[in-house]
Amino acid sequence: MEEQFLVDELQQGKESAYLYLVETYRVRVFNLVLNILQDEDDADDTAQEAFIQLYHSIHQFKKDSTLGTWIYRIAVRKALDKLRQRKNRQRLLGFLPWWMPKEDVGAQRDFYHPGIALENKEKAADLFKAINALPEKQKIAFTLIKVEGLSYIEAGDIMGQSVKAVESLISRAKQNLQERLQQYRN
């Protein structure tokens, strides 16, 4: 289906167009948020939230970017919201008295990506752990470019940053990752 036609159909509220959109982008959106959040349940939930947001704001789509970029932008924003929720919850849990049960929210757990070959799982888990420790923007830029394989221009569009800014984020992310991965290796 041509993108312009799909957007028109979506803006007219056609359910078949929405179904087509969800089926086309479902896996891509899920994998993007999975790589950011590193939790399958949260990723599923966030991917759904992104599609709901998309449904309600399709009239705001200005066609100055592709539909795919716009969907990715919403998904990244939703994933960041989820990360902030986790952080806030973790902060609030710090105020609970010692005798109250504390959930293991936001604690660093090893993330084993379900699509990675068995022999690479440990190494990939270390990489994801190191990525998770990066500052927010570096994490998003690195995930979009190095993990998702998007171009610098696409990542810049999604993040609302210039290509130069994205390059700088990637450079700093690499430096931080190198230090951390070196520690894991030793």
Added chain:
Amino acid sequence: MKNDIKISITDDYLKSLAGATPAETKGFFYERLRVRMKAAETKEEWLFQSSPALIVGALSIMLVLNMALFFRYPEKDKSDIQVTLKDFAAAYDQTLYSNY
């Protein structure tokens, strides 16, 4: 040179992602999404319809309670205080006059 070695470590770890297959969402993604959207719409409708009724109801209850308290307790409170002061004076043998 040292930096080159470090870069190769990151690249080495990145190689572990090569050939990774995309993860699949849980089953019935679209159906679950539609149910969720429907539930949100129903909830919104319910809130919109019932909230004026809830607000009016809550305000009415508060008004009735306020009126009941206003008409019932003021006099009783005053007499209670007087009795309490008299009792206090009597208990400690205090009077309102003085020998001096």
